Amino acid sequence: xxxxxxxxxxxxxxxxxxxxxxxxxxxxxxxxxxxxxxxxxxxxxxxxxxxxxxxxxxxxxxxxxxxxxxxxxxxxxxxxxxxxxxxxxxxxxxxxxxxxxxxxxxxxxxxxxxxxxxxxxxxxxxxxxxxxxxxxxxxxxxxxxxxxxxxxxxxxxxxxxxxxxxxxxxxxxxxxxxxxxxxxxxxxxxxxxxxxxxxxxxxxxxxxxxxxxxxxxxxx
Amino acid sequence: xxxxxxxxxxxxxxxxxxxxxxxxxxxxxxxxxxxxxxxxxxxxxxxxxxxxxxxxxxxxxxxxxxxxxxxxxxxxxxxxxxxxxxxxxxxxxxxxxxxxxxxxxxxxxxxxxxxxxxxxxxxxxxxxxxxx
Numbered sequence: 001x002x003x004x005x006x007x008x009x010x011x012x013x014x015x016x017x018x019x020x021x022x023x024x025x026x027x028x029x030x031x032x033x034x035x036x037x038x039x040x041x042x043x044x045x046x047x048x049x050x051x052x053x054x055x056x057x058x059x060x061x062x063x064x065x066x067x068x069x070x071x072x073x074x075x076x077x078x079x080x081x082x083x084x085x086x087x088x089x090x091x092x093x094x095x096x097x098x099x100x101x102x103x104x105x106x107x108x109x110x111x112x113x114x115x116x117x118x119x120x121x122x123x124x125x126x127x128x129x130x131x132x133x134x135x136x137x138x139x140x141x142x143x144x145x146x147x148x149x150x151x152x153x154x155x156x157x158x159x160x161x162x163x164x165x166x167x168x169x170x171x172x173x174x175x176x177x178x179x180x181x182x183x184x185x186x187x188x189x190x191x192x193x194x195x196x197x198x199x200x201x202x203x204x205x206x207x208x209x210x211x212x213x214x215x216x217x218x219x220x
Numbered sequence: 221x222x223x224x225x226x227x228x229x230x231x232x233x234x235x236x237x238x239x240x241x242x243x244x245x246x247x248x249x250x251x252x253x254x255x256x257x258x259x260x261x262x263x264x265x266x267x268x269x270x271x272x273x274x275x276x277x278x279x280x281x282x283x284x285x286x287x288x289x290x291x292x293x294x295x296x297x298x299x300x301x302x303x304x305x306x307x308x309x310x311x312x313x314x315x316x317x318x319x320x321x322x323x324x325x326x327x328x329x330x331x332x333x334x335x336x337x338x339x340x341x342x343x344x345x346x347x348x349x350x351x352x
Contacts, residue, residue, distance in 0.1 A: 144239055146234060147242040179257055
């Protein structure tokens with residue numbers, strides 16, 4: 001990461017146009033000699049934070065790709081840990097950004113953009129986010145990241161199975177796979193939720209120093 | 221950590237009361253899904269086709285041998301103890317014979333060279349990729 005990132009100076013990253021800063025406002029501290037010749041995106045600290053979280057999620061996706069799976073589609077979904085943490089700390093909108101950035105950037109990284117696999121991942125992510133939008137309103141006293149994670153995991157397979165059935169394999173035979181996917185969702189959902197809860201607990205206690213609580217304060 | 225003696229159980233404190241409820245209902249869902257989707261329906265009848273037309277529909281209640289004529293010769297289908305197999309077939313590769321016993325509804329054995337097939341059906345017919 002370059003030094004300019006930390007200070008929150010603008011970068012030349014093309015892509016998402018942030019809506020948070022007014023247009024045409026040049027940063028006098030720009031590191032480019034002739035800023036007008038560049039396409040500058042004014043990014044906020046929140047943009048950088050979303051990008052950083054999405055990058056962490058991408059790293060976990062990459063890591064997960066190295067784990068052999070007994071059945072295509074049965075994956076731990078480690079990147080969802082990041083989504084859960086972002087949801088708990090920064091809210092649903094930020095979680096949507098991080099999750100969808102991960103899906104799109106991940107598909108570009110793995111070279112499956114617009115392939116069936118991409119649409120499976122996208123539908124799973126969208127269903128999960130929809131369910132999380134509801135699940136986040138559960139009383140915090142009794143429901144934590146573990147519940148969120150399990151609901152999201154079930155929503156994920158529901159979304160994927162819907163796409164598989166409606167588009168890829170319109171065959172009742174895929175119903176035979178549902179128990180396997182549901183079991184995996186329950187197990188991995190629980191494990192991911194526990195990891196997320198544990199991580200947030202550690203971060204709040206200052207064990208994980210980088211990122212974490214100080215950033216949370218900054219965003220709020 | 222303040223609880224080294226139960227460190228391996230320490231993660232459990234992140235599961236709140238509602239989370240246990242979620243876990244429990246999730247587990248119940250998985251069990252119900254497995255029971256409903258994996259309860260292989262037992263076959264009631266065997267549909268024997270020859271040359272694309274239904275040759276005979278036999279009930280599996282009685283043991284019998286059926287000779288089905290095809291372009292290459294006769295395929296022999298045997299029904300034993302509510303199971304069905306193609307006992308012999310004049311085809312060159314013998315895929316349908318080697319498929320062995322068929323027991324559950326929806327299972328099917330095809331002898332393509334001799335244009336003979338046997339399919340097991342239950343009380344109600346499910347859709348599959350062949351008749352979709």
